[in-house]
Amino acid sequence: MDFANTPSFFRSGPPAGARLAMSVAASIVLLIGDSRYGLMEQAREALSLALYPVQRAVNLPAQAMRHVGDYLTSQTELKLENTELRARQMQMTAQLSRLQTLERELNELRRMNEIRSQRDDAAQIAETLYTGRDPFSYKIIIDKGADAKLLPGQPVVDSRGLLGQITRVQPLTAEVTLIIDKNQMVPVMVERTGERAILYGYGGGVELRYLPQSSDIKENDRIVTSGLDGLFPEGIPVAMVTKVDRNAGAAFTRVSTQPLAGVQQTRYVLALQAKQTAARPAEPPPLPEKKTKGGRKSADEE
Template sequence: MAFWHIPHAIMQATQPTFFKQGPKPLTRVLIFSTLSVALIVGDAYNHLLGRVREQISIALYPLQWLATAPTNAVIEASSFLQRQSELISENRQLNDARLIAQGQEMRLKALEKENAHLRALRVASENNPRQSQLTQILYNGRDPFGAKLIVDLGQRSGVTEGQIALDASGVVGQVIRVQPMTSEVRLISDRDHMVPVVVGRNQLRTVVYGAGRQNPLEVRNMAPNVDIQVGDVLLTSGIDGVYPAGLPVAKVTKVERSAGTAFARIQCQTLAAIDQHRFLLLLNAPAPLPPYPEATPAPKAKGH
């Protein structure tokens, strides 16, 4: 029996004085209930605990912040990622719209230039006494070393070999081969092409030769003291019966005169934009020239 009384004695020794000597449990319930009701009524009518709550809320704010920080961080991170995704999508849409607008602007500018070129061709056609046809360039010739173009008019359109191709600024070349639906035009820059011309300033007759695509034209076999200057404009002379007289061909860009050489070195730049436009004019074939006079036989010597 002594052993059973030892734990009870220890529990009595460790219990607070209030529980050992305080009022009974029912009394304590009544006391605290009355106090609670009094505080509730007093706070409801007189706000007795307002300042106490404020102080308690200030003291508990760090704990509340720590408790809600992970949730708020997740919400903010999710919102940030969503905004980033929306911004990326909007930026992509704006870039696509910008590229489309730039492409449309480039096409519009190209159409404006093409329309201006077509208007200039129409004016050139009206000012030229010969009738002409508007043709479109399809592609370059197959020979990479030549300077030729393929156009979309051929025999069915009445095109014949020898017709002159030109743009609003000057001579482009000459038709050298005709197919039913297309024709081949040799540019004046081709190595095998030459054009009889006159210097517009003094009517000096000469011939301008092609030197290959992207290379300047050349006036050959002229003496060093020839009256040709930089800036002179070369016009077709018309003496060959192919090119009508007065068409602009080239402008002199370089004249080298050396006492040690037999000929001056003269280079020219084509006036026509032979590598820039898609449309050309084909002048109708000229009327044939009178035939060359027949050579008269030499008179026979007397006594034979």
């Protein structure tokens, strides 16, 4: 640039006082024009639009740090909330399980009371304490014994059917042998036909044995007590027929059954009084043998 040809006015400029006076005058004019006529509004809008990318670029690191902090805070809060929700869910599940157990026990007690109210004898409601110690026998211990005037041989039922019978009585407890025990037998009959049979336990289940091939028994037939033994009252549900196997080469029909009572899961039981039957009349004594003089029987006895 050739400073030699430049006018002295632009090279040295006006004096400082003149520049100040011009700046003050320009400022006053701009202020008055902007306040009254809005002369700088469009300029400000254009300037702000031009400077917006710069403003965004300047604020971007701060916003990024703020977003990262919010993300980390959100993750921590979500983890805490998930942990709290899991713990609450486990508590609610446990409470729901307890409520379902209580509801099932309440329904059992209601059905027991209904059965007890329908009977004329002094039936005793008892609670199952624990099972027998022998794993090869199926027995339970109930919380009533001689104090409740229980006796060996009394039948025990639940809300669905026959469980077994009392086999041992202690002062405060009693032992109940379940119908699925291998040493347990129950005289029963087919409810539909009235045909009598014996139900045998085999250690975990029950089955009907020694039924002839001509027996009119079918699947889903209900088996009830016949009342012929003098212990079990008549008509107590015992089992349901699940399978009938008639083999032409066998002498008897093989019948598989399923116990109706909750032999492995019941909580409350009902001890019934044994059926009262008349005593069997005594048989007459045998007649003495009459002998002749020769030690031989008379002709009438022969």
